[in-house]
Each structure stands twice: as structure tokens, then as C-alpha cells.
Amino acid sequence: MKNFDELTEYLEKLAMAGLVSVSVVHELKSPLSIISICNEQILTSLEKGDNISAIKFSKKIEKALAEILSIINSTKSLLQGDSNQIVGVLVNELIDETINNCKIKIENQNIKYSLEVPDNLMAIECNATQIKQVLINLIFNSIDAISALEEKWIKIKVYQNEVETIFTVIDSGSISNADSIKMFEPMYTTKGEAGTGIGLWLCKKIIEGHSGQIKCTLIDNHTAMEFSIKLT
Ligand SMILES: Nc1ncnc2c1ncn2[C@@H]1O[C@H](COP(=O)(O)OP(=O)(O)O)[C@@H](O)[C@H]1O
Ligand SMILES: [Mg+2]
Numbered sequence: 001m002k003n004f005d006e007l008t009e010y011l012e013k014l015a016m017a018g019l020v021s022v023s024v025v026h027e028l029k030s031p032l033s034i035i036s037i038c039n040e041q042i043l044t045s046l047e048k049g050d051n052i053s054a055i056k057f058s059k060k061i062e063k064a065l066a067e068i069l070s071i072i073n074s075t076k077s078l079l080q081g082d083s084n085q086i087v088g089v090l091v092n093e094l095i096d097e098t099i100n101n102c103k104i105k106i107e108n109q110n111i112k113y114s115l116e117v118p119d120n121l122m123a124i125e126c127n128a129t130q131i132k133q134v135l136i137n138l139i140f141n142s143i144d145a146i147s148a149l150e151e152k153w154i155k156i157k158v159y160q161n162e163v164e165t166i167f168t169v170i171d172s173g174s175i176s177n178a179d180s181i182k183m184f185e186p187m188y189t190t191k192g193e194a195g196t197g198i199g200l201w202l203c204k205k206i207i208e209g210h211s212g213q214i215k216c217t218l219i220d221n222h223t224a225m226e227f228s229i230k231l232t
Contacts, residue, residue: 016205019186020078023198027071031064038064077129078202089128091121091158091165098135099156105140106154109147116157124165124229130206131229134214135167137199138225142171144191145223149173163231164212170224180216180223203227 038057045053077085095117106113139154146152149172157168175183182188184204189195207214207227214227 017079019198019201020075023196023202024071024075026196026198028068031067031071034064035061074129074133077127078133078206085127085129086125087128088123089126089131090123091160092117092119094128094132095135095156095158098132098139101132101136102139102143105143109143110152111143111146112153114153114155116155118158118160121158121160121165122231125232126210126229127206131210134203134206134227135169137203138169141199141225142169142173142223145173145175146171160231164228165231166226166228168219168224168226170219170222173223174218174221175216175223180218183216184214 038060041057042054042061045051045057095115099113099115135156139156142154146154151172153172155168155170157166157170159166159168179190184200185197186201187197188201189197204214207229210229212227212229214225217224217226
């Protein structure tokens with residue numbers, strides 16, 4: 001360790017690794033419990049000679065394993081230096097893949113979603129896995145925020161000007177000024193046991209790592225999470 005700056009950088013990386021592991025452990029719980037439940041169901045089905053059900057549960061295990069793999073891959077991408085993973089990414093493809101990841105959760109909760117994404121957007125230089133992770137985190141937070149509301153919708157907007165691409169996730173909920181500032185602090189959560197308070201802190205780190213900015217604002221009194229990424 002040569003100097004104070006290097007030590008600070010090292011400690012920051014260590015803290016980040018610690019917080020990322022808390023979040024990963026939390027995320028792994030859900031697919032692991034699915035695997036455990038389905039495994040029991042397979043055994044019961046096989047005892048009854050019900051092969052069709054056994055296959056159905058085995059397919060669920062396959063999906064949960066794919067989810068675990070994707071959690072591990074995005075963690076690796078977060079913890080490794082990202083500069084080698086910055087590539088030209090088509091924004092429309094990025095949005096499509098994100099929506100595919102979130103669709104089931106959105107539809108299960110009877111949430112209406114709409115996209116305002118022009119189809120002629122220019123490619124952006126970014127780490128696609130990380131930016132997708134940010135969008136998924138924002139969408140999942142919106143789902144949590146509006147699940148108990150009568151009016152449930154999420155809007156995803158993308159806008160491009162000469163210098164940057166601006167992504168906005170707006171939901172039918174609202175938020176106080178104080179919450180919209182605190183929400184980016186590590187371990188700040190209002191979800192008790194169900195939350196880690198690490199999602200938005202990570203989003204901020206990822207966006208800042210892309211020399212961009214992320215903020216929470218209100219649009220027509222609805223919560224709007226907005227981040228920008230420079231075009232080059
Ligand atoms: N779309 C939103 N609407 C209202 N509150 C939100 C929204 N997104 C985040 N928050 C608030 O910010 C907190 C921190 O979010 P996050 O860092 O993702 O952690 P977690 O989701 O584990 O609580 C949430 O607990 C919630 O109080
Ligand atoms: Mg979250």
C-alpha cells in the first residue's frame with residue numbers, strides 16, 4: 001500500500017465487496033428455496049408414480065438454477081474492473097432483455113406497463129449486464145412501491161440527445177423529498193426483513209462508474225427514477 005489514496009480505494013473496494021455479498025445472499029434465498037421445495041415435490045411425485053408432475057417441478061428447478069447463474073454473473077461483473085466489459089450496446093435490445101427479465105413479476109402483480117422507447121436509438125458504450133441490473137433494480141423497487149396501491153402502472157422512458165441517453169422508470173406511486181434523498185444510502189430500506197437497502201446504492205455506484213448520474217424526482221407527483229449515460 002503506497003499512500004493514503006490507495007488505502008482509501010482499497011477500503012472502498014472491500015466495503016463494496018461486503019455490501020455486494022449481503023445483497024447476493026439475499027437474492028439467492030428465493031431461487032434456493034424454490035429448488036428445495038421443488039425437490040421435495042419431485043420425490044413425492046415419483047413415489048406416486050406421477051412422472052408428469054416430476055418433470056414440471058424439475059423444469060422449475062432448471063429456471064431457478066438459471067436465475068442463480070445470472071445473479072452470480074452480474075456479481076462478477078460488478079466486482080471485476082468493468083472497463084474491459086464496456087462495449088457498444090443497442091438500447092432497444094437492452095430494454096427488451098430487461099423487460100423479459102421482469103415481465104412475469106410485473107404481470108403477476110397485475111401491473112400495467114408501458115414503454116416510451118423510440119426505435120431508432122443510437123448504441124451506447126456501457127457494461128450491458130450492469131445497466132440491465134440497474135433497470136431491473138429500479139423496476140423491482142417500483143413493483144414493491146405500488147403493489148398495495150389501487151392504481152398500478154410502471155412507465156419506462158428512454159430519451160436521447162446529442163450527448164447522453166436518459167432512462168426513466170416512473171411508477172404510479174409517490175415519494176417524499178426526504179425519502180428520495182435517503183434512498184441511495186447503503187442499507188437504507190423501509191422493507192424490514194424483505195429489503196437489503198443495497199439496490200439503489202449499487203445502482204448509484206454503477207451509474208457513477210459510467211460517469212453518469214442517477215436521481216429520484218417527481219413527474220406529475222409520481223415517483224420517477226432517472227439516470228443518464230453519456231453517448232461516448
Ligand atoms: N420506486 C420507489 N418508490 C418509493 N420508494 C422507493 C422506490 N424505490 C426505492 N424506494 C425506497 O428506497 C429504499 C431503498 O431501496 P433499495 O436500495 O433498492 O433497497 P431495498 O429495495 O432492499 O429496500 C426502499 O426501501 C424504499 O423505501
Ligand atoms: Mg431494491
